[in-house]
Amino acid sequence: MSSLKLSTKINKYDTLRTVIAILIALIISAIIIFATSETPIYSINNFLFGPIQKLKYFSNVLEMMIPLTFTGLALCIIYQSKHFSLIADGCFFMGAIVASYVAINFTLPKAIHPVVAMIFSGIIGGCIGVLPGILKIKWKANELVTSLMFNYVFYFFGLYIVNYYLRDPEASVFASYRFNKSFALPRILPGTRLHAGFLIAILFIILAYIYIYKTKWGYEIRTVGDNINFAKYSGINTAKVIISSQFIAGAVAGIGGAIEMSGMYKRFLWDVTPSYAWDGVIIALLAKNNPKYVPLAAFFLSYLRIGADMMSRRADVDNEIISIIQAVMILLIAAERFLAYWKQREENKLAKEKYLNAKKEVQ
């Protein structure tokens, strides 16, 4: 076998591994459903096929894809530089808060209002996004730890802003004042709630792809991610690259928060953080940090979500089943050793062949 063929075979193993991980996760959830549900077939049927029964349900899938796409893209950018920050969660949440503030307190024309909110949210999201990067560069603080801590800080800070500046005292539940009408993004599919944010998400996927794979900045990010010593030796300012890419990622997440508010909500209602960043992690993982695959991964995850929701509404299985599926998938995909045996065997064959060829070449 030629070495080229073997190496494509190895790439195929990665794809196969992802597919098998997904299948195993689904099988495990089927087992759980069978064990807990009185009407397992009905439950599974709703879970797997519920979302395509009606346009409205399918639209729900597409609606949910929008925030998942934004956090997924943010994490793709962050992970390309091998910087394992989870700050996108805080950026997304604060983006939603900032957008709510703009939605309530600004009076602007219809098309401009959401855009202004996105700009503010993007800037604030970007500024939050760089914080773990700065701590890492200045004091070598682990970005995973600091970003998780910052997420709490910004979650409570956001709640503080809502409670003291935006909360509607007349509402019976936790809610802000009503957003101005001009803040809402237009609907794009009659009879559904699918909004223009979907188109913006598509635009961002394309922009993120170009940013990572076609620009000088993207080249710098990938170089830093692949071998930071090489980047330094080549004269790339690694600190600048880390900071600037974190800013962009944070901005993307922040804009995602603003779009979620202006597309789906009339008031700010989140008293618990929706934690889209964790979903972003699994999307980045499934998409191998390539924006090209983000829509696919976001669609898949969002389909499972909506399916599980429908199952819990119509049958007797809780939608928490989704957490199990997600956990199993993350575990299997992140576990490098999962199915590594076959991959390793092919890799060894390839390596040996190359080694012996090189030997022959010398003689």
Added chain:
Amino acid sequence: MSEILKMDKITKIYPGGVVANYQVDFSLQEGEIHALVGENGAGKSTLMKILFGMQKQTEGKIYLRGKEINMNSSQDALELGIGMVHQHFMLVPSLTVAENIVLGHEIKKGIFLDKTRAIEATKELSEKYNLPINPKNKVQDISVSQKQKVEILKALYRGAKILILDEPTAVLTPQEIEELFEQLMLLKKSGHTIIFISHKLHEIKKLCDRLTIMRDGLSVGVHNVNEVSEDDISRLMVGRDVKLEIDKAKAQPKEVLLRVDGINYINDFGKAVVKNVSFSVRKGEIVGIAGVEGNGQSEIIEIITGLKKATKGKVLVHGKEISNLSVREIRELGMAHIPEDRMHTGIAPNMSIEENFISEKYRSEEFSKNGYLLDNKKISDLAKRLIRKFNVKTDSEKTAVKGLSGGNIQKVVVGREFSSDTDLLIVNQPTRGIDVGAIEFIRKMIVKMRDEGNAILLVSADLNEVMTLSDSLIVMNSGEIVGYFPDASKVMEKELGLYMLGVNKQSEEEIRRAVNE
């Protein structure tokens, strides 16, 4: 004497596809000191890591006293009586010598460590094997050679009968080496078997009984030390006649491009590794730095290329001080750099060949469209051109660099650096661990670059390389220049050796000629 250990057809392939060992046989006689020699990257360390349970072999078997053994960790190896002293010590600096020695095998008093008995055990052991050490000192306060003793004692405390020493002399002074050798002989007498990794041939001649030579992942021979000469060993190590002739005309040096002025460097351990080094490199000449590895050469190169800051002193490129410039600014002054370790610094392994070719060029207008987009067409054109010019063997310029052989990876590095717009080349170990064809090619390119008027600073651990390529030679020992030879072709290898070992040293005036004033 009987065979105590046998490694049978060991193959090790690292994830990522590096073949570090290929069907290597290795055998030890009880009570011998067995040398394991080979160039860097020949696979010695990997083989020893497998023997010490730190790595698992891909294929092959290990037998101890005729019985097959299967190890999953160093703990297993220690229990079987195999101990290892690593090149980089694995000690806890804030603990005392005694605490380090018993660590993991503590003598306990209730739930606490019994310090008195730990100290006694250490004393006893150190007297028994004549390795004098104060058990109560903290490891952070003791010298390098003492740390090494602690490492050896640690292995002995765990009952090691087979002791692996990974380049133990690399960090020692000549006197300390003498002492170590005496201690090792004593250990041998007491029935221990020692594996001694080194590439200093005279040490092996002096200390060892047999030797196994490794080259490019293979074992290329086992010999009795007294039956082979140092020349034989080095020939087997590099796999060819050590003399590879290079055609080159006499250098026509012009003005000075690089001036190094009294640089000093103190490393993280507080040791002065570069001491007051001054020299210069002129347009159209190759200045070589010869010396045993680890005598300050790497640090000098890192300071010149901006990867480290000198503790004291100045570096001038084109008359401009570069101490406070970034790597990028230094490169923009016209400096190219072939790094010592191509895998660690020279490439981004998962990126394509073409992306590796542009790491210092991607900013230029030439490769951009509309300001910030990369011009892929021009990049792949450049890559195709360089692949042809530098004879890189690959199916496509889109292949990931890690899929190439060592020689071809080095050609990618050389191709990138030699094609950038420069007139000063810093070349560090340009041909280490690559095949003969690639070696010849790269050496010819270096001479060609000189003839085109570049100033070249060459560092190489390959004595033959540095002697044949260089026009003038600097010899380093313990961080300082000990000799300068304006005409490298007039230097004899033996003579150079004496300077490298620190036996000979020129006068200050003679050394100062390296500055070319």
